[in-house]
Amino acid sequence: MAGKRYGTVNRPISDMLNEINLGRLGLPDLQRPFVWNNIKVRDLFDSLLKGYPVGFFMTWQFPDDYEDVRQIGTNKKNYERPTSVVIDGQQRLTALLSVIYGIEVYDDDYRSRKIVLSYNPSNREFEVWSGATEKDPRFVPDISEAFKSAMEQKSVSFRRKYIDRLNESRISKGLPELNDKEIGEIEDGLQDLISILNMELPTIDISRNVDSKEVANIFVRINSAGENLKQNDFILTLISVYDLEMKTRIDNFCADCIIPANGTSFNHLIEAKPSHIVKVASGLAFERGRLRYVYKRMAGKLGDKDEEGMTEEEIRTRSFSKFSDALDKVLDLNTWHSFLNSIEGAGYVSQSFVAAENPIVYNYMLYLIGKHRYGIPVATLNAIIRRWYFVSSITAFYSGSTESTVEKQLNDLKEVTDSDGFLSYINKTMDSMFTEDYFNITLPMNFDSSSGSGPYWYGFVASLVVLDVSALFSTTSLRSLFLSGSSGTKNAYDKHHLFPKNYLSSIGIDNDRERNQFANFTYIDYPTNIDISDDPPQVYVPPRRELMGENEYVKMCEAHALPLNWEHMDYHEFLPLRRKLMAEVVKKAYQRLKTLSS
Numbered sequence: 001m002a003g004k005r006y007g008t009v010n011r012p013i014s015d016m017l018n019e020i021n022l023g024r025l026g027l028p029d030l031q032r033p034f035v036w037n038n039i040k041v042r043d044l045f046d047s048l049l050k051g052y053p054v055g056f057f058m059t060w061q062f063p064d065d066y067e068d069v070r071q072i073g074t075n076k077k078n079y080e081r082p083t084s085v086v087i088d089g090q091q092r093l094t095a096l097l098s099v100i101y102g103i104e105v106y107d108d109d110y111r112s113r114k115i116v117l118s119y120n121p122s123n124r125e126f127e128v129w130s131g132a133t134e135k136d137p138r139f140v141p142d143i144s145e146a147f148k149s150a151m152e153q154k155s156v157s158f159r160r161k162y163i164d165r166l167n168e169s170r171i172s173k174g175l176p177e178l179n180d181k182e183i184g185e186i187e188d189g190l191q192d193l194i195s196i197l198n199m200e201l202p203t204i205d206i207s208r209n210v211d212s213k214e215v216a217n218i219f220v221r222i223n224s225a226g227e228n229l230k231q232n233d234f235i236l237t238l239i240s241v242y243d244l245e246m247k248t249r250i251d252n253f254c255a256d257c258i259i260p261a262n263g264t265s266f267n268h269l270i271e272a273k274p275s276h277i278v279k280v281a282s283g284l285a286f287e288r289g290r291l292r293y294v295y296k297r298m299a300g301k302l303g304d305k306d307e308e309g310m311t312e313e314e315i316r317t318r319s320f321s322k323f324s325d326a327l328d329k330v331l332d333l334n335t336w337h338s339f340l341n342s343i344e345g346a347g348y349v350s351q352s353f354v355a356a357e358n359p360i361v362y363n364y365m366l367y368l369i370g371k372h373r374y375g376i377p378v379a380t381l382n383a384i385i386r387r388w389y390f391v392s393s394i395t396a397f398y399s400g401s402t403e404s405t406v407e408k409q410l411n412d413l414k415e416v417t418d419s420d421g422f423l424s425y426i427n428k429t430m431d432s433m434f435t436e437d438y439f440n441i442t443l444p445m446n447f448d449s450s451s452g453s454g455p456y457w458y459g460f461v462a463s464l465v466v467l468d469v470s471a472l473f474s475t476t477s478l479r480s481l482f483l484s485g486s487s488g489t490k491n492a493y494d495k496h497h498l499f500p501k502n503y504l505s506s507i508g509i510d511n512d513r514e515r516n517q518f519a520n521f522t523y524i525d526y527p528t529n530i531d532i533s534d535d536p537p538q539v540y541v542p543p544r545r546e547l548m549g550e551n552e553y554v555k556m557c558e559a560h561a562l563p564l565n566w567e568h569m570d571y572h573e574f575l576p577l578r579r580k581l582m583a584e585v586v587k588k589a590y591q592r593l594k595t596l597s598s
Contacts, residue, residue: 121189289406347462394459
């Protein structure tokens, strides 16, 4: 390639942000949405303040005919079209822009939001804005105001107001005003904050005579040397370079899943992301779970046996066509919601039950394979996927070497020729996992944990929902308490220690590993939890048992996997008994799902 390909330069943060804010520097659609949480943004500013390296940045002076570019931020721009784009460093620059200029940005939920940090100049510490930092006079509540004062040449007035506010607070508390040393430390701390604007960012600037394909290759080559990005990011990069309309379809679907139109169905179990879509479409299009292979296919670097002799461009074009055909099926909102409804039928009625996203993603892949490859009726498909999600979630089937697991499943299904074979394959897989030994030995052992969450606990709670169990000491079903909209500013339910922690401490059991055992938890409605407080079970159970009546109390204990008369048991005798009963509840729920399928 003739001409200089790139140059390196150190650019002040203020210069880069000013170019972004004006619209001269933009973002190509081959990048990801803003996905950083506020803590990560805080850590970025902390690193800058301390002079730690924050990585290099990459920009491209793109040709005049390049169209796949958009602006950063939601503010009005001076430039209708950028003259350069950010290739690497978008997350960091977006964070800097939002905090320093106080500009709202679009996050990965496709909503605009403003990131606000507070700063204590005395100890030079950042905090994510909260009501506490807003009221605390030691903090500059919103550091964008400090940067604004510097840009408007009003830093002296800003520092004076800050010091006056802090002195007023000290006087009201009977403390002396700030002395000269303390004022000097504060002024130094504020100056260090403002100095972030002058810090230089190491930047690789790619020349305009480099085409978009080569830019994508440079982007992937540099990032593949580390662990910054994953294979699905590289695939999305290719899609953005070669078929922007395809990338837009994916983004629109993800947005529609999160922000539904009026009158459409909506499910709160998972927020679909482009990376999820890549995984599902890859399995559907190429029958492969390893995304490294899919990337090579879509880049035209690896073809099938029937593609021998084809050029790289021909393989890439063919691969994109297959991927596009798969997307037609993946991006069907009606199919997506029908699938999610089947998961709700497995007892997973709340996003809080979703310990991991992979089970949903790969269950959707199987759902689409059953629907489109084997033509399985919706009712039958919903029933089998409902049970498979229940099994694959509680056993953590799609964890660990996930891509290898999915690859094996897809290879197994290559041998399946009809709908009966598909159903038989899924049923045999479930039977091989949910054995008597699993329920009698493995699952009770898995319940011997104090993590407070995870697939085993949520599988048990989902089982209670499947069996339509009411909350402890209540006639209100757990399902209704967990459904979105049942809670206001406070949850309608509480996760309750059957043997309260303070009570256990009073009898010498003060280790959280012991007190927070799965088997010591249940869900009750909020008022009941407040009423029980820290009373031991031998105190709070008898009056409720009498009020319920013996028959109802016995039924309640069975429903909640509680051994009869558990309230009088020794804690360490209670735990193993309840673990076994919890496993039996899961087994009973699975049998219920099988009955509903027949």
